[in-house]
Amino acid sequence: MTDRQRLKELGQQLRVDAVRAADAAGSGHPTSSMSAADLMAVLASEHLRYDFDSPEHAGNDHLIFSKGHASPLLYALYKACGVISDPELLRYRKLGSPLEGHPTPRLPWVDVATGSLGQGLPIGAGVALAGASVERLPYRVWVLCGDSELAEGSVWEALEYAGQAGLANLTAILDINRLGQRGPTRHGWDLDAYRRRVEAFGWHTVEVDGHDVEQIDAAYSEAARTTDRPTAVIARTVKGAGVEAVADQEGAHGKPLSDAEQAVAELGGRRDMRIEVAAPTSGGVRQRPGGAPVDLPTFAKGEEAATRDAFGQAVAAVGTAREDVVVLVGEVADSTRAKSFAAEHPDRFFEFYIAEQQMIAAAVGLQVRGLTPYAATFAAFLTRAYDFIRMAAVSRADINLVGSHAGVSIGEDGPSQMGLEDIAALRAVHGSVVLHPSDANSAARLTAGMAEHNGVSYLRTLRGKTPVLYGPEEGFRIGGSKVLRSSAEDRVAVVAAGATVHEALAAADALAGEGVAVRVVDAYSVKPVDAATLRTAAEETGRIVTVEDHWPEGGLGDAVLDVFADTRSRPRTMKLAVSGMPASATPEEQLREAGIDAGAIEAAVRGILRQDEAPAAAGS
């Protein structure tokens, strides 16, 4: 068999197995798999370098299916590589099978979850960045993209980023099969439309017939030879290629073939060819570097400092202790104070300009390589990348997010710049941690703590300065809280975080002058929230007022209410949050207008105490 014949046969085998997997599952995307089968056959046979026995091998290439719905093709490829069996393939999409409808890292050879289109290429750019600029290893990153997903702006953020960064180790394989979910794509088979756009963004391009194995092979070789910029292989393909009933047909997306048996026959029947993937040429098994003790910045009690400043100095210190720490920003290194890291570790600091999706995607890509990323922007603008954060959880990614300019306390800039939904959004990410410190020392400690924690961790920082409340020796743990005012006479517990902690302290002091003892809890860990401390506070005071610089939905107040969901005799609670749309005003005016300042807390405490005194309300 000539090489050409072998590769064509291999492509057919991948098609056959993709058709069989979807048929066994009763769902899936065989036609989207069939268009890219030859592209993957040639890649795995001739160009990929990967040690399947050692997915952690530092020299392994990375293959990312940005078009994650082509999972039958990926699994067919894994079968051809000898790492999954035919029975395993046929358990595709079944309960308990790691061969999910869209790939996830439950399989050790899958770096990241895909299935939300337009994410694989930006993440791949992050992996390529690690190789080119941090690890300086010669592995290559291959990303298979569908044509439909090229409509996503995130893809163009990636093309712009990788083009300017000159990531020659990144190859995008564009499977231009002309048909999307419900009909023709925007540009159909106008390969030149893609070429013009991609080249304008600084990439090298090669157009190929995506079913001509020699052209494909030559294109990959050309990509490898192109050392100054990334390459896009723009492949004209046929969706459902190889089976006449579905080839280039509308209405055949996302469903098994109606006659799989006939299709397998038409494709030449089952085969059991094995791909011998070449081993990587360099690098051993990747290891997380051991960390030295972190010399965190400290702040004197009573001093005023912004938590964003503390974050900046702390992440710089963590970066000094740990070489795996990298920092990513979206043109707001100044506002977020990530610039402190840039000053000390410029080689591990990455600017993504105002492209938050690419920034988060790159963080996911960098952690694929074992690095520990912190990605910082305004809390409000993390919403721009919410789908990427959601998917990071599906990817089981370890990323640290930092959102500055929390809430109305930023002042004059107005609601577009205020993070007011960020706690709700980030709490609703699987396995996430949400931290919102009120002073510089706690912010510094928690910044360091995030590096030790797996999953998606989020630190919410303040624009303005706040008094330092804690000594530098004080510990802060994820899931903890601090009781700042406490006595046996406490009649109400005020639970706050961030800016509102200081308002709560002022209110408690004022109320103490009136003879009303109030407990103050700094719930700096909003998720997980410190249930034990809150339960004690509830038992001892009977009443809880929560106060947060955030919309009323999904924030600190809801986290506290959740603690008391399953007990009948709960504290009377009152939730203070931002309920009206803010405008411009000074920070002090904003807190007052939003009803979350000391005065509002005092009124709430008096109100909740009155409720218990009012006979009509007693039984309600």
Add this chain to the structure above:
Amino acid sequence: MTDRQRLKELGQQLRVDAVRAADAAGSGHPTSSMSAADLMAVLASEHLRYDFDSPEHAGNDHLIFSKGHASPLLYALYKACGVISDPELLRYRKLGSPLEGHPTPRLPWVDVATGSLGQGLPIGAGVALAGASVERLPYRVWVLCGDSELAEGSVWEALEYAGQAGLANLTAILDINRLGQRGPTRHGWDLDAYRRRVEAFGWHTVEVDGHDVEQIDAAYSEAARTTDRPTAVIARTVKGAGVEAVADQEGAHGKPLSDAEQAVAELGGRRDMRIEVAAPTSGGVRQRPGGAPVDLPTFAKGEEAATRDAFGQAVAAVGTAREDVVVLVGEVADSTRAKSFAAEHPDRFFEFYIAEQQMIAAAVGLQVRGLTPYAATFAAFLTRAYDFIRMAAVSRADINLVGSHAGVSIGEDGPSQMGLEDIAALRAVHGSVVLHPSDANSAARLTAGMAEHNGVSYLRTLRGKTPVLYGPEEGFRIGGSKVLRSSAEDRVAVVAAGATVHEALAAADALAGEGVAVRVVDAYSVKPVDAATLRTAAEETGRIVTVEDHWPEGGLGDAVLDVFADTRSRPRTMKLAVSGMPASATPEEQLREAGIDAGAIEAAVRGILRQDEAPAAAGS
């Protein structure tokens, strides 16, 4: 004075007033305003058509400051147009002033809020779409963009969309001032880098010196003459132009000039020139068309139908009754069933391919023109446009969002396709409505109800079929609920929405067989939630189990807990939600694995009853 002199003087006036406004405020972005002053002076004087006495005039052009931080320039322009006074200008960013730090529609001439960069151009494309394809009116849309924001993928979604749609009524004015928030932009003054990219996306381009009023004037004329595609005026400008201390200087972003008085003198002092903006040539005051009665689809009780199907048929019916209804999709018209509308009203159906940010932005743009948009995609993929949804609320926009494929009940496709955080995210949008019907008739009614409601409304639909529970005559209101099982003996109330309503009914029936009477509440309106019905249920049963196909944070359970926040004697509650990361499985298996199926509800009911019986727990 020659025209040239007059325009140059006008530009200086705008600079002077921008400097004064920021100086009076003590914050703001004067230098970002100064770069674009000449661009705006020429536009308003020579090309804009706008009746400031009648912002609702149908023939008015639209001017959108995508770089919303240049608000001092916009307000200086309004002053020159005679619609705000100098004292009003100097109340910029002050409490109560509608001249906010970033523009919002609190000013009648502002269409949409900006300040989250990269949104103005996609929204402008939506406004231009309304003029070109729905209203067929000759107004023009002018969007002022900064260079930094061109890094946002959403801008490239807009360039692609408008380029392909040939929106010749749209002109993007790119203020290439070379400096971003913290230093040089990616491409600096390489105008050609922008030109290549923008042209590749099908736009006409004109490069100009952004301080040469004649070049600017000629470029706008060229834009107006270009009738087959949109035009980008790529203007080389100087940030802080006109004042040597800040001109083209780093470190001068986002702050008042240190010596405003000197700067005003350097700019030639205060002026009081008035711009006579030309009136529109056509169109009267826009009026919302009156709606005919809606002939909604009906479904027979006991029949099985998917709520997504009901949405599709209902929105088509609403579109028949109301000509202002438009539907937008992101290549999932099939999955979301928006295709039913496309079949009946193809001229009001718009395909954005897989570009959710542009889709939502276009919805915002279309409602600027008084149209009533429904934008539909998978619930999971609305997260891609979360920043646009957040900002839509700041824009006081009336948009209807539809998210299909809610929760684990979708089955095999896996977590990437499951909307599991959408309720949390959408509840945390100011003034939003969140609806999650369980049957086809309620879905149809609520689809129609959304059109009557102002603000951001969200309908969450199901992939799978569910039994029809309600007769077609039944009414469903925003803020309502339905009690599906009720008796005087009820010991627990199960509160559900969407798929879990059917699980709750099955559980109630099973428990009834054991002699345990359970109330079932269909909380189809998750925000606002029906507090009155929930309070009655709590009083009458003493125990509430919530069950939702969503993460535990920020969803239905939290909405219910919030109802009981401020009363001491609350029902014992238990929250069932999806807590583990799902994988692939059948819908039935998914509900079981997630612990939200009938069996889990039965166990929860038994458990909550046992808690009351256990002496140890009684006092907790």
